Amino acid sequence: MGVVSLKEQNSNKSSIQTLVDLVAEDMEAVNRLILSKAGSNVDLIPEIARHLIDSGGKRLRPMLTLAFSKMFGYQGEGDVILAASVEFMHTATLLHDDVVDESDMRRGKLAARKLWGNQASVLVGDYLLGQAFKMMVDVGSLEALRILSEASAIIAEGEVLQLGAAQDTATNEAQYMQVIEAKTAALFAAACEVGPEICDMGAEKRAAARDFGMSLGLAFQLVDDVLDYGGSTADLGKDVGDDFHEGKITLPIIYALQRGSDEDRAFWKRCLEDGDIKDGDLEHAIGLLKSTGALDDTIKRARDFGAAAIAALGKLPDGAQKEALREAVEFCIARVN
Structure with a gap:
């Protein structure tokens, strides 16, 4: 698969x-709750919050919370409340x-x-x-609160880790992962795990849901990394090439650095570490990513994580939710087809 093919539209592309x-x-209830809780007497707060909330997005994370709670027959409003909480956490992160x-x-x-x-x-x-x-x-589950609060702390740690790796071409695969x-x-992972948690499922079901979410999240991010060098603004929700212009060291870059010549590594250092990007550099970067197989191998890693997510589903009850979650994995990977 080459970079050009990532731009092609596939009529058979998977969907969610x-x-x-x-x-x-339930998502209608989630959206109503989001709009309600985004309100404030301070006018600027709902104005900024609504700007991002109303701008779309798949709302995949809260849908995962709802799907997993439905899988285990949850009755009540707690799943809607937790799904809205998950989306607020995601929006804050953005x-x-x-x-x-x-x-x-x-x-x-x-x-x-801006x-x-x-x-x-x-x-x-x-x-x-x-x-x-x-x-x-408000949900009253101390364990659900622990799961999501722990995720919030981990996300912040990830931000700091990324600061340390930013514009550092010595970053390796393990550090990036x-x-x-x-x-x-x-x-x-947390969005998935709170579903079985509020249904009082045991550790095995919770672990399987968490493993599914973790693998799906990794696959999702690696596909985004590839799309930045060959996707579309519609797929990404941001400008193609943003990672390159921001000096982000992503997995395709790490592979290209490992496999390129000294001249290639000097190019990456000039662009990503020094921020000295000239006209045509993005196109040259895409050419290097293609010729070294960096994009293809990143896609392969994403597919491996997708397979791990589907394997985790094997430990969970059969039914409509399980099938929908399997299709969600296929959709995340198919964004590069």
Whole structure:
């Protein structure tokens, strides 16, 4: 598979429509709760929050929470509340990420930091995190609160880890995987685990749900890494090449650095460490990623994690939820087809 093929549209591309349909009614309740809890007497808070909340996004993480709670027959409103909490955590992370990364676009729109500034974006992100934890307390499950609060701390650790690895071409694969496990996969894992937790399932079912979410999150991030060098703005919700221009060391870059010539490594160092990017450098970078097999091998790693996610489902009850979750894995991988 080459870079060009990532831009092609595949009419048979997998979708998450089965999952969307399965949790549609509960997601309407989640969305109402999100809009309600994003309110504040401080006008700037709902204005910034609504800018990001209304800009779309698949809402995959809260749908995972709902699907896993449905899988075990949950009755009540706790799953809706926790799903909204998960989405608030994710939204807060996006607001913070865009400040740290100095991103200009988010979900195809100007990032909040470009419209209201860095300070407001960070503080509204903090507000949303506070609202998320208030909602978790309302559910009354100390263990669910522990799962999600632990994820919040891990995500913050991942942000700091990424700062240390940013623009450092000496970053290796193990270090990078540690970053994305914390930054991205931890919230996927927690979103899945709280479903069986509020259904009082045992450790085995919780572990299987968590393993599914962790593997899916890793696959999702690795596909995003590839799309940054060959996808579309619609797929990414940000400009193609943003990772390159921000000097991010992702898995395709690590592979290319390992396999390239001294001249190639000097190119990556100039662009990513020194920030000296010239016209045509992105196209040259894509050519190096293609010729070294870096993109293809990153996709292979994503597929391996997708397979691990589906294997984790084997330990969980059969039914509509399980099938929808399997299709969600296929969708995440198929974004590069």
